């Protein structure tokens with residue numbers, strides 16, 4: 509089995525740095541950008557060695573357009589740009605991006621060091637589209653105060669089954685599709701909602717993340733919208749989302765690794781009210797997405813090959 513990139517399967521450390529880059533003229537610069545990207549695992553090892561307890565990792569992912577410029581014939585079968593959604597006054601924009609760096613460690617300074625070095629190497633070949641510095645908030649809570657990650661697949665076996673491409677696309681086994689959205693929360697509005705009502709918006713108890721009973725949990729609760737059963741099995745993704753922000757603008761950087769982009773697409777359609785059952789996710793009354801993009805995180809072996817093209 510080819511080796512998945514280092515940040516996908518382990519539970520995340522306390523600090524994250526997300527960098528979404530746009531490649532200027534991918535047909536001209538794509539190859540040189542891929543070479544820098546392929547060098548990132550070695551750079552991570554070098555910087556990470558200064559403090560191995562910080563557990564520095566970085567997962568590098570490619571957008572559909574950059575992949576086309578690099579390897580038009582050999583493509584991950586399901587890689588496609590994210591299609592924007594809009595309905596009932598809610599919207600999920602598609603903002604794109606060619607390269608995603610997902611950096612994790614216990615030390616913000618090491619994350620920053622790595623991001624700066626990669627940024628310097630890429631020079632004028634890229635523009636920064638979005639940069640988000642995420643932090644673990646309290647006991648892994650979203651800024652709404654609810655624990656995030658309770659029902660995430662746990663352990664290598666379950667996380668691999670949800671996140672990694674298997675034999676169905678043999679050239680890309682061990683790779684992973686990535687879906688990202690940056691959300692901005694309206695916490696002032698959220699604070700006007702009594703805790704018992706907030707629990708109905710999420711579908712879980714605030715204190716301990718216990719799921720509400722079927723009777724108490726509305727069809728519009730976040731977890732009612734994102735739990736989807738098909739052929740008796742729940743559709744799974746591996747979420748790595750992080751709170752971020754300043755006292756002025758704050759929210760959640762949502763990121764999910766998955767074996768097919770169909771799964772987050774279905775969840776999002778149910779959240780946004782475009783799935784056809786007449787409901788939408790009431791969490792979306794308190795938060796809105798300002799970015800949206802799909803990527804593919806190839807296995808380490810495929811990443812190295814891309815750098816040699």
Ligand code: HEM
Nearest residue numbers: 650654655656657658659691731734760762772775776795
């Ligand atoms: C404002 C953005 C979001 C916030 C604040 C948020 C927060 C939460 C919270 C608090 C939970 C409950 C605890 C847990 O199981 O992790 C949860 C569950 C979940 N969320 Fe989100 N989420 C957001 C966006 C999304 C999006 C965009 C998706 C998918 C496209 C998604 C998919 C899921 C899934 C699959 C679960 C687990 C449901 C279960 O099995 O019980 N979330 N989220």
